[in-house]
Amino acid sequence: MAPRLVHYSDVENVYDTPERAGRLAGLLEDLDGEDALLAGSGDDTSPGVLALVEDGAQALDFFDAVEPDVETFGNHEFDHGLAALRDLVADSPQTWVSANVWADRDADERFAADAGVVPATVLEADGATVGVVGVTTERTGSINPEATAVEFADPIEAARDALADLDADYRVVLSHLGRRDEELARAVDADAILGGHVPTERRDRIDGTLLTRPGDGGSVVLEIDLATGEVTRHSVADAPLHEGVADAMRTRLAETGLNEVVGTVEEPIDRAETTLFGGESRLGNLVADAYRQETGADVGLQNSGGVRTGDPLEGEITAADLVSVTPFEERVVVAEVPGDALREAFEWAASPDLGFAESGWWHAQISGATVAWDPDAHRVESVEVGGEPVADDRSYTVALSDYVLHTDDEFPSLRESQRVERWGIQYEVLVEYARETGVAPEIEGRIAEVSDAERPEVTER
Template sequence: MRVLHYADVEAGLDSPERAGRLATVLREEGGDDPVVTDGGDTLAPGVLGLSTKGKHALAFQDAVSPAVATFGNHDFDHGRTAAREVTWESPARYVTGNVMEGGQPFGDAAPWTIVDRADGALGVVGITDPDASVPDSLAVEDPIRAVRTAVSELRDHGVRAVLVLAHAGDDVVRTVARQQGVDAIAAGHVHRVGRERVSGTPIVRPGVNGEVVWELDFDGERVTTDDHDVERAVVDESVAEILQAERYRVGLEDTVGYLEEPLVRDTAKRLVGRERAGSLVATAYREGASADVGVLDTLAIREGPRLSGTVSRGDVVGLVPFAAPLCRIEVSGRTLSRLLRESVVTDDRAARGPGAYACWLQVAGATLGVADDGTVESVRVDGEPIDGNRDYVVGTNTYVLGSDEFPAVDRRHLLAQGDDQYEAVVALFEQGRTSGIPDGFVEPV
């Protein structure tokens, strides 16, 4: 029995060629009749999903026929109704043991399912990380308890093996791996390609945007794993043509500007506040809100290819493909100083970056002097120290206002909301104002 696992396809479906290669791998690898599994974040974030409410993913799922899928946190980006409709229309059986609505698994999902093949029955459990950004209207219960309950019930049904689809971070996934009765974990949520064993249980992660497909072989006493590189696969033209036609239909191929200097998304540089892409989006927020300072959450900027030369609407929206309004807020100088200082973190979030700290906001209009250990030595707005006795206008988004990651600000500071935040980035390109953007906002001290 073999499983082919993908997860976090996200913006991979915005690239018809990438999606076509991924479809080929899922159709042609894994031997006869493999069990294809979807680890979540297939409906979003991505540019096409903003127009289709995630339903563009159904064309891909119809092509690759996943047997089982679970929910990623971004699968709810377009709202519960849209997520529920895709769940009903998908060829996959959705499973979740811990994303609940009204005391039941969301969207008519099951807590677990059994997939029968000629060589045995595979039990599949689905879980989502409670710390992920699932809507507050849904209850995300203890994933470890959900796995224990499902394993017990599946073993009573005599399954040959139990696979956990875990859209979750490392701590949750590794704890699940230590549970008795779990044979393998096909994970998502963390955007890296990798595999490891914890307490003998294999864990695989396929990265983001369709980087690899993991194959799990349950035929021997020990589950073995192998990765299939999507980049080298032949494009499935039938899938590519459907998605390309959809891009034209919603205007994603329209030209919006030109870049004389390539724009490269570099997560490591962004996390230390020295990346031009982060500064560009923050500048768009600042100008779009007519503000003194622009800020956005660092993880809002999605991975993707570098942009250069003629740039399309889809290219630009793909930098921050979230339907969140651009917000204009007013804060005191003391509050602004607190917001910017607290955005340089040295806790466990710093492990995502290359050094002792991570910048949890991207900033325009202000500079931070930061020591190697993450100590913020200075904060300046337009080259001048922040005046604690005056008010400042800040352009940001609703996530920053609503997240407990940025406790200095909330909706009490809101002056106005505008169009979806990515429209400000498109406007920056359309106005030809992308030159001279600085390479970051952090100055080493």
Template sequence: MIRLLHYADIENVYDDPERAGRLAGLIGDLRDSDTLVCGAGDNTSPGVLTLKGDAFAALPFFRAVDPDVDTLGNHEFDRQVSSLRDLLAESPQTWVCANARDGDGRFGAEEGVVPWTVLEADGDRVGVFGVASPETDDISPQAADLTFTDPVPAARDAVAALRDRGVDHVVGLSHAGEDDPLARALDVPVILGGHVHEHRTEYVDGTLLLRPGSGGHRLSEVTVDDDAASARWHAVADADPDPAVVEEYRDRMAALGLDETVAVLDGPVERVAYRGESAVGNFVADAIREAAGAGVGLMHGASIREDDPLRGEVTVADVVSLVPFDNDALAVEVPGDRLRRALRDASAHHLGGHHRDRWYGQVSNARILWDHDAVELVEARVGDEPLDPDRTYTVGMLDYVLRRGGLFRSLDPDLPHERVDGVHDVLVDHARRAGIPTEADGRIERVNLPTDA
């Protein structure tokens, strides 16, 4: 029997010294000499520390935990590729990724990235392969010159190579998000997953598929015996922290001035912006619209990172962590007919898959009435007036929203636009000046929703 500890999408855990310390402490308490510690991508970024100049923020955690193996997530490519290469070379774990290509060769080969590796646990030889999302070069601009192939054929080749080497067990690490195709194509007991932030424990064609969610709140403990896998979950909040890790990250936050209080809340603010209108989505959209001097604000909720609710004293780090990416706020000139189509895409109906029952669009100085059953934008208003398809509106948005056309399909970089400021200065200034709302105000109304929405 082998034992695995699995985390993924811990992303900004380093911005919360206590949580980072508890995750490190939990791994240390559960680990023994026959346990493999595995990451499934997005374990270095995004976060406030990495964004504000500490590109190697993950290294103290990695050195404390000493993981055995990890794979590449799309957010590993939030930094310059040269910086990522340095981080890969410095970190203690083996990085496995079978579907990342750099020209005619494997990405990261010189830094030690391999398609698969063989480790030992409890006297058994364990083959571990990794795959990244095939969309990484599309959703991560720094990865645009790389190629990420279909993970299924790449994983199939890796499993065959490991079987040829006579391993006792094969374990998959996947940051592909949708792991069902891997489970159906491969005869492996478990795939330790990430990328999609919903927690998952499910068997598909006999393969156990796991995802811990984001932010380092859960750790899975997996046992594999006779090629059958089972798992239990551990809550990081219940663990004793590693004091050295806590102190390290507190010092790093203070050194960058990220612990300054900029707002005080009289109630909690949930950090979820993909289930309909949200107070945090309104805050971000309002901040960008006002900074841009625009008539409308438009924000994509998936860029607002889910985490513990904001409470009490809100720091610079808390505000920056809402959108922990190096984005600019823009003022964009959008014809009314294209703005209406963009508001229709706020529903995410066009993205399919797990996106279909979400709602990503967050707006400012606009009102939306959406019929879920009819997949219809019933009404759209700007201020107190119906949206005029023949008028051109100045819309405040992030450069990422404009650049990545699949989010709002009617928007593209050819629209006239100008830079306003970096998004973090915009958000921090707005929090200082106007505070952060704790309740939504009804600017988005959705009707005929399913009962579980």
């Protein structure tokens, strides 16, 4: 008895790239079999351009073709509201497991139980039984305004309780906890934790429990032999193409009406997570400049995690291409921020504390300001706005996504009480900026590592 798990996660905007969506489906279909269980660990319906238009339902084309066995919620499953998610769960072929998401915990009412969501399930593959539990980060209500109406219990306690009730040959947790997977592994008795939420890959063990994470963007699938613990990495780029899925996404994209060309890029603009979280990036500059030009604020600020990874922007750029960069129904707002709070925000951007990121990443893309930071010490050395050091005794106007003021996970010194103006939806602001200004961002030395400060040139990451 040697069941295999086929693990995908955080495919997010893969649906906006029809060929990649088709190859992901082709790979999962190729790896499936009577001894296999196809498992997703969240953020497999949103965000993205098609997700915005279809409320995440474009994922049903993919799910119906692949027929996964089991799935849990990521924070982005809630992007389009509870009713849309409940409908998606009811219409999808896989079993959704969620041990810590409640509609009303006091009333013992689990979210979407009427649509088929269960805290755990037992599946069979190759003559063995596999018990599967699902948990989602309890910070979801903070990082997703559409999830504030449901309750997220402690995921580790919920996983422990759900696993205790399982009678199976193997025990698996689908986890959308990010860096808390280590804590989870030490707290529960499980053979494997299939993780997500952090956009980098993982394959290791903690206290005898296998931990896996395929990264984001639907680029990698991990195959796990539960009997041996062996993990095989499969690249989606090399997979056979599922024409049905690819054609479905092409058709949906054509129907969005977002195919207007709004600019041309001569030098490809990279969208890899190592670029977006590595300091100054051309794409981050484009977004932050758009916010500042639209509002006339002193500073434009974009959280790095709010710029989505994907294929490079190159050649003719459509409205859909730019919507995919920040595909959220969030408004650009202006906040009036005291100087000490602005400096504190940039100090947070250098910190290692964000649960869905790696230590040493930088979390802010900026316009109108310059920052010098030490990535090894997680410390900001200097902050200037308009060429002058930030002064504690004055206030600065900052253009940013309303999400940043909502969440207490990111930039905690920036608060809703500081909001003074609301502007347009962030992707609409970006598209209009491209129409008026073009799409030609450059690296300008806005964010410099202290160790690089004496270099005569700043090069593209």
